[in-house]
Amino acid sequence: MMDLGGLQTILGDRLVTSEADRTQHGRNETYYPTTPPDAVAYPETTEEVSAILAHCHAQGIPVTACGAASSLEGQHLAIRGGISLDMSRMARVLSVNAEDLTCEVQPGLTRKRLNEELRDTGLFFPVDPGADASIGGMAATRASGTTAVRYGTMRDNVLALEAVMADGTVIRTGSRARKSSTGYDLTHLLIGSEGTLGIITALTLRLSGIPEAVTAATCRFPSVAAAVDCVILTIQSGLPVARIELLDEVMVRGFNLYSEAGLPELPHLFLEFHGTPAGVAEQAETFAALAADFGAEGIATATKAEDRTKLWTMRHDAHYASAALGPGKRICATDVCVPISRLAGAVVWAQEECVRLDLTSTIVGHVGDGNFHCGICVDPDDMGEMARVEDFTHRLAEKALALGGTVSGEHGIGIGKQGFMDAEHGPAVAYMRAVKTAFDPRGILNPGKLLPEAQ
Amino acid sequence: MMDLGGLQTILGDRLVTSEADRTQHGRNETYYPTTPPDAVAYPETTEEVSAILAHCHAQGIPVTACGAASSLEGQHLAIRGGISLDMSRMARVLSVNAEDLTCEVQPGLTRKRLNEELRDTGLFFPVDPGADASIGGMAATRASGTTAVRYGTMRDNVLALEAVMADGTVIRTGSRARKSSTGYDLTHLLIGSEGTLGIITALTLRLSGIPEAVTAATCRFPSVAAAVDCVILTIQSGLPVARIELLDEVMVRGFNLYSEAGLPELPHLFLEFHGTPAGVAEQAETFAALAADFGAEGIATATKAEDRTKLWTMRHDAHYASAALGPGKRICATDVCVPISRLAGAVVWAQEECVRLDLTSTIVGHVGDGNFHCGICVDPDDMGEMARVEDFTHRLAEKALALGGTVSGEHGIGIGKQGFMDAEHGPAVAYMRAVKTAFDPRGILNPGKLLPEAQ
Ligand SMILES: Cc1cc2nc3c(=O)[nH]c(=O)nc-3n(C[C@H](O)[C@H](O)[C@H](O)COP(=O)(O)OP(=O)(O)OC[C@H]3O[C@@H](n4cnc5c(N)ncnc54)[C@H](O)[C@@H]3O)c2cc1C
Ligand SMILES: Cc1cc2nc3c(=O)[nH]c(=O)nc-3n(C[C@H](O)[C@H](O)[C@H](O)COP(=O)(O)OP(=O)(O)OC[C@H]3O[C@@H](n4cnc5c(N)ncnc54)[C@H](O)[C@@H]3O)c2cc1C
Numbered sequence: 001m002m003d004l005g006g007l008q009t010i011l012g013d014r015l016v017t018s019e020a021d022r023t024q025h026g027r028n029e030t031y032y033p034t035t036p037p038d039a040v041a042y043p044e045t046t047e048e049v050s051a052i053l054a055h056c057h058a059q060g061i062p063v064t065a066c067g068a069a070s071s072l073e074g075q076h077l078a079i080r081g082g083i084s085l086d087m088s089r090m091a092r093v094l095s096v097n098a099e100d101l102t103c104e105v106q107p108g109l110t111r112k113r114l115n116e117e118l119r120d121t122g123l124f125f126p127v128d129p130g131a132d133a134s135i136g137g138m139a140a141t142r143a144s145g146t147t148a149v150r151y152g153t154m155r156d157n158v159l160a161l162e163a164v165m166a167d168g169t170v171i172r173t174g175s176r177a178r179k180s181s182t183g184y185d186l187t188h189l190l191i192g193s194e195g196t197l198g199i200i201t202a203l204t205l206r207l208s209g210i211p212e213a214v215t216a217a218t219c220r221f222p223s224v225a226a227a228v229d230c231v232i233l234t235i236q237s238g239l240p241v242a243r244i245e246l247l248d249e250v251m252v253r254g255f256n257l258y259s260e261a262g263l264p265e266l267p268h269l270f271l272e273f274h275g276t277p278a279g280v281a282e283q284a285e286t287f288a289a290l291a292a293d294f295g296a297e298g299i300a301t302a303t304k305a306e307d308r309t310k311l312w313t314m315r316h317d318a319h320y321a322s323a324a325l326g327p328g329k330r331i332c333a334t335d336v337c338v339p340i341s342r343l344a345g346a347v348v349w350a351q352e353e354c355v356r357l358d359l360t361s362t363i364v365g366h367v368g369d370g371n372f373h374c375g376i377c378v379d380p381d382d383m384g385e386m387a388r389v390e391d392f393t394h395r396l397a398e399k400a401l402a403l404g405g406t407v408s409g410e411h412g413i414g415i416g417k418q419g420f421m422d423a424e425h426g427p428a429v430a431y432m433r434a435v436k437t438a439f440d441p442r443g444i445l446n447p448g449k450l451l452p453e454a455q
Numbered sequence: 456m457m458d459l460g461g462l463q464t465i466l467g468d469r470l471v472t473s474e475a476d477r478t479q480h481g482r483n484e485t486y487y488p489t490t491p492p493d494a495v496a497y498p499e500t501t502e503e504v505s506a507i508l509a510h511c512h513a514q515g516i517p518v519t520a521c522g523a524a525s526s527l528e529g530q531h532l533a534i535r536g537g538i539s540l541d542m543s544r545m546a547r548v549l550s551v552n553a554e555d556l557t558c559e560v561q562p563g564l565t566r567k568r569l570n571e572e573l574r575d576t577g578l579f580f581p582v583d584p585g586a587d588a589s590i591g592g593m594a595a596t597r598a599s600g601t602t603a604v605r606y607g608t609m610r611d612n613v614l615a616l617e618a619v620m621a622d623g624t625v626i627r628t629g630s631r632a633r634k635s636s637t638g639y640d641l642t643h644l645l646i647g648s649e650g651t652l653g654i655i656t657a658l659t660l661r662l663s664g665i666p667e668a669v670t671a672a673t674c675r676f677p678s679v680a681a682a683v684d685c686v687i688l689t690i691q692s693g694l695p696v697a698r699i700e701l702l703d704e705v706m707v708r709g710f711n712l713y714s715e716a717g718l719p720e721l722p723h724l725f726l727e728f729h730g731t732p733a734g735v736a737e738q739a740e741t742f743a744a745l746a747a748d749f750g751a752e753g754i755a756t757a758t759k760a761e762d763r764t765k766l767w768t769m770r771h772d773a774h775y776a777s778a779a780l781g782p783g784k785r786i787c788a789t790d791v792c793v794p795i796s797r798l799a800g801a802v803v804w805a806q807e808e809c810v811r812l813d814l815t816s817t818i819v820g821h822v823g824d825g826n827f828h829c830g831i832c833v834d835p836d837d838m839g840e841m842a843r844v845e846d847f848t849h850r851l852a853e854k855a856l857a858l859g860g861t862v863s864g865e866h867g868i869g870i871g872k873q874g875f876m877d878a879e880h881g882p883a884v885a886y887m888r889a890v891k892t893a894f895d896p897r898g899i900l901n902p903g904k905l906l907p908e909a910q
Pocket of ligand 1 (some may be wrong): 021030064065066067068069070071072075076107108128129130131133134135136137138139140142143144145146194195196198199200201280316317319321410411446
């Protein structure tokens, strides 16, 4: 039996069992059914997290961390019951070391709030998933976003972690130094572990200087293949684009509906260039020349911060703009990543399959990384449609593997993609499982996620 | 008893027990005593590595991989006997995917040879430790070099691995996609593990385009503090230098002796700028303006490939140039890395300590990363001098930790720095040990290295 009494002693009224709170923590932004935890815990310090885990470890109570609950493969859902460990009250910036381009933050801080707090320093944290996710959740899913092509993903922008391990032990991994060769890389082992190996309670982040000059650009192409071929050549030519995003014609239709974008309903690229004024101008010119060869039209640039914010806000609303295409439906957001040379083939294949299966789906992607998403409108109660969606997402994942890629570039595994772990990783899965067993022998941390169930 | 018979069956005459071969594999570039293995194995395929490990696992025979034997903390020495697994016959480029800016190589390939083979593709592999190390050894030590400030370290430039685990199981980690969120990051767990968790048998590397324009620059400063302060501001201002190397006045004296450099014996910076012709010119100008404020003199630039090669060859010979200052002595090369804002304090402290302890030491560093090395001349038979060297390296490591840094930026732990693992990582060491036990329960992989002996 779950001993909530012990947790109450630790947390007082910050252990909540109300229906409303439980339901809220059982929700998700995609099509998984609502799955409330038995209780929600709101720790405020690392010591509390440690005490909670020590108790749950002793009692065998499942603990599923929750950041902003924006993950798209069901990661934050407490599918085995137990507590949802809501990190939102651990959301402070602990320190900013502007001279070192680093800061230390608590995990519940969201990326937008962090960048607001950094504003006066001339620095920013570049990783930007569409949602205003928590930094801890972003680390736990190894998130990325529109700027990963230039600034990297969470893998590249976290220098050090504080984490509470399953039995309550508090560890620190990494340091504020930019590199190190001292021992096993536990920082990267925790990044992407989806709360199954430890609870992140502080993160040292690498910051970047706000570029002197920024220019955004948009243009349209006669076909998705032309747009993607243009991206491939842009990347191959070494142009240091800061953002290069594909939106297929269906996605553009969604933006026209949701954001009144008024764009011609053709495939588009949205770009951004960062650098010195001269450097940015040179990049924009090089790109324009290159894009013309692929039939790009209507190249428009934006330098005013206001116009750029509008553009990227629209882009970040892609999930909701996809939903606008299927009123009353949910969005299944599936995500794959392939070597850049295989991108055109993969995107065109996905478009054709959706047509063949009579699915309404947008395609949008951080294409500079070879990464794209399909936002498929689906009615979870329509069994026929659900079956076609599953058929599609399965075959898209298999396609990505066949092309030398991965079944998820950034959304992760959760409960949505466990079935592909063996296909992608083969015998390596046993070593992942060995890590899990060594770190969390009682299996209390986010049970039922990431690793496929052992046969 | 060690059953070499079984290994002979696998390897035939590629299992060698000659005195010469054993001694050669027991040597090192620093001051550790020569420590020959019982035998040297020369595998040619992954299957052979797998068969060797399966046998050694069954028999409890220690296996220590050897790449180019250039590691500086005794990593490749078979201190518990057993076999030295020489990877030099697995040294092919397996494939180059120029369109994806990736290649796959065998671990025994050296970095120079790789770049020769890539020459016609317009691409290069940027990580460049001073020695012509093997790519496998570089991954195993999480190596970096002069270009890490711009292109990152081995951590950032390895996309995927094939590895043979302790019992002979062959796994693949990662993929050719530029990013992934699928499961625990075994790639980064193996990178930096110094051959204690698995033997790397293939690596997928991220390549970079050879920049359109390259300019090298050198200049001298009135003091080491002025040079380092100039570096700090350069990095903070976001100037995308491709290389920025510090050489203190002692190091310059070494270059004058070893390479007939004819440089004024003052602290120098060596730099390189990569980009478009206009971009490189802009960077060089920005740097010159900035350096002038720190009293820089004699700024000289080099654009001809030949002159640049001469400059960087000289830099890469720093280890041997240090040795030129102490004829007949060995070099203890110690390495720390601190947050960039602490760099001046650390470097000046190190210089003063060497003077105080009457040690002849060069200081040279990848200072853009906050990383520097002392190359201390030492006679291993002079117990008094050895004691002072040890006193110095210990206190330098402690200093680095006190400044928020790490006891090694790139050389690693091996047998030289195990004593600092607890100080740097605290309770996290137990989780590293748990990984080791889970992956190599019989402890055959490079025993006695990296992890401190359990109490
Ligand atoms: C509109 C929209 C757009 C999106 N766009 C992107 C995108 O561009 N790129 C991208 O990568 N993702 C994207 N996502 C997915 C999502 O935003 C990311 O997965 C994000 O990283 C999740 O962060 P979160 O704070 O919401 O975490 P949650 O959803 O709360 O949790 C995610 C996982 O992390 C674990 N976790 C949370 N906090 C901690 C902690 N402190 N310690 C340990 N584990 C923890 C949870 O247990 C769970 O397993 C998008 C989602 C939406 C809804
Ligand atoms: C003159 C000089 C300059 C140097 N400059 C730098 C520098 O700038 N930056 C830097 O980082 N280092 C530098 N070093 C140190 C050294 O070059 C690096 O540590 C290098 O990465 C070692 O590679 P190697 O092939 O020589 O490996 P080795 O010395 O042969 O082995 C190193 C470790 O890796 C393991 N290993 C080797 N191959 C494999 C494999 N296939 N699978 C698993 N484990 C394996 C070994 O068991 C050992 O633990 C320098 C050394 C010298 C002598």
